[in-house]
Amino acid sequence: MMHPLFDLSGRVALVSGAAQNLGKNCALALAEAGADLMVADVNVEGNERTAAEIRALGRKAVPVTCDVSSVEQIRAMFQRLDHEFGKIDVLFNIPGNHGNWLPEDLRLEDLEEIIHAVVIARFCLCQEGGRRMLARGKGSIVNMCSIAGATALGRGNCAFSIGMGAVVQMTRELSTEWSGRGVRVNAILPAQITSPAMEARMDATPGLREMFLRGIPVGRLGVPSDIKGLAIFLASDASSFITGSLFPLDGGNLAKNAGGSHPQRPAGQK
Numbered sequence: 001m002m003h004p005l006f007d008l009s010g011r012v013a014l015v016s017g018a019a020q021n022l023g024k025n026c027a028l029a030l031a032e033a034g035a036d037l038m039v040a041d042v043n044v045e046g047n048e049r050t051a052a053e054i055r056a057l058g059r060k061a062v063p064v065t066c067d068v069s070s071v072e073q074i075r076a077m078f079q080r081l082d083h084e085f086g087k088i089d090v091l092f093n094i095p096g097n098h099g100n101w102l103p104e105d106l107r108l109e110d111l112e113e114i115i116h117a118v119v120i121a122r123f124c125l126c127q128e129g130g131r132r133m134l135a136r137g138k139g140s141i142v143n144m145c146s147i148a149g150a151t152a153l154g155r156g157n158c159a160f161s162i163g164m165g166a167v168v169q170m171t172r173e174l175s176t177e178w179s180g181r182g183v184r185v186n187a188i189l190p191a192q193i194t195s196p197a198m199e200a201r202m203d204a205t206p207g208l209r210e211m212f213l214r215g216i217p218v219g220r221l222g223v224p225s226d227i228k229g230l231a232i233f234l235a236s237d238a239s240s241f242i243t244g245s246l247f248p249l250d251g252g253n254l255a256k257n258a259g260g261s262h263p264q265r266p267a268g269q270k
Contacts, residue, residue, distance in 0.1 A: 002033065005238040009034035012085045013235065014077075014129065016068045017094030019046025021195045021224045022144065026092050028053060029228035030235055035090065036060035038081050042067050068095055069117035071124050078128040087136060090235040091129035093122055094144045100156035111159050118163030119170070126174055130183055137182040142234050143171050145187045147250050168246060175244030184243035186234050191215070191250030193222040210266045218251030219264025 013030045017023030018039035024046075027039050031054040039054070039061060041047040047063045054061035062084045066077045081088060099110060126141055133139025148157055149164030168187060175185040192198070192212045202209040212221060230247060233239050248254045256262065 003238075006232055006236045007034055008090070008232070008236055011035045011089035011235075012037070012081075012087055013090035013092065014038045014040065014081060014088055015092040015094065016040040016066065016125070017144075018050045018063075019043035022190065022193060022227050023092070023094035024050050025224045025227050026094065026231045028057075029231045030090065030092075031057045031059040031061070032228075033232045033236065034059070035235070036085065038062045038064055038077075038084065040064045040066040040068065040077055068093070068125060069121045071121060074121060074124050074128060078132070082132075088129055088132050089139055091125065091133075091139070091141045092144070092231065092235075093125045093142070098160050101159060102156055103158045106159055111162070114159040114163050115166070118160070119166045122167055123170060126170070126185070130174065130178060130185075133183045134178065134181055139183045140235050140239070141174070141183065141185045142231070143167050143185070143187040145171070145189045145246070147189050147191050147248065147254055149187070150189055150246065150248075150254060171246070172244050179243040184239070186239075186243060186245050186247065188227070188230060188234075189246055189248045189250065189254070190222060190227075191248070191253040193224060193226070193249075195224070213264075213266050215253050215256065216251040217253075217256055217262040217264060219262075220251065222249065222251060 008030055013035045015023055015027040015037060018027045019041035027037055027050055031037055036059050037054055039047055039050050044065050051061035051063040064077050064080055066073045068074055099114060129141055145167045146164045148161040149168040153161060171185050171187040
């Protein structure tokens with residue numbers, strides 16, 4: 001039996017990036033806790049599969065094809081949400097553009113593209129969802145960020161990290177402006193979470209998996225389902241006094257000093 005504080009029955013959630021990985025697991029977790037959902041992605045087939053799994057749980061699911069780097073498509077999606085549900089209680093903003101360039105080689109055009117997708121479009125999502133939640137006096141917004149928003153990664157992640165740092169501060173500012181009117185805003189900061197693309201990258205790059213593991217005291221990489229408990233918590237009344245907070249989903253990465261060591265580090269590594 002679910003504790004009533006975690007019960008999302010009767011609530012409507014919008015999850016972007018819902019076709020796979022963290023977004024799909026967020027959407028399924030909210031549905032398992034009782035929410036109805038609009039799920040958005042550019043991956044039409046994957047998004048439809050997620051919607052079908054939500055319906056199999058007995059919840060309403062409306063899949064929408066949306067590129068959440070496009071302000072026009074974001075606004076059209078919220079108009080569809082108004083028509084289908086008439087309200088929004090929970091918003092999870094998952095995707096964010098990425099790219100790897102050394103800072104000295106980073107073109108300003110590429111930086112602008114990253115900043116638009118990660119910051120400007122993300123703000124539009126928060127603004128559209130926030131306006132609707134403010135009108136009803138209650139809601140929870142969760143921005144998927146990254147440990148790159150709290151610490152430097154190197155390895156050509158400069159543009160992405162700049163964007164994630166902005167998302168962290170956006171989360172704090174929106175929380176400060178809106179929480180007194182019933183709308184909480186928090187952020188999740190994942191470390192390395194496995195996906196088919198990430199597995200292929202690690203397989204193709206000798207030593208990369210071991211390098212990632214050296215920074216994770218838990219001793220394993222994250223998996224997409226690790227997001228489920230935190231997603232339900234932040235969406236629900238169980239976190240009603242929590243806002244403007246950053247939640248590392250990182251196996252202890254941010255807690256560990258860069259020069260530290262841990263018992264589960266890969267053999268032969270110091």
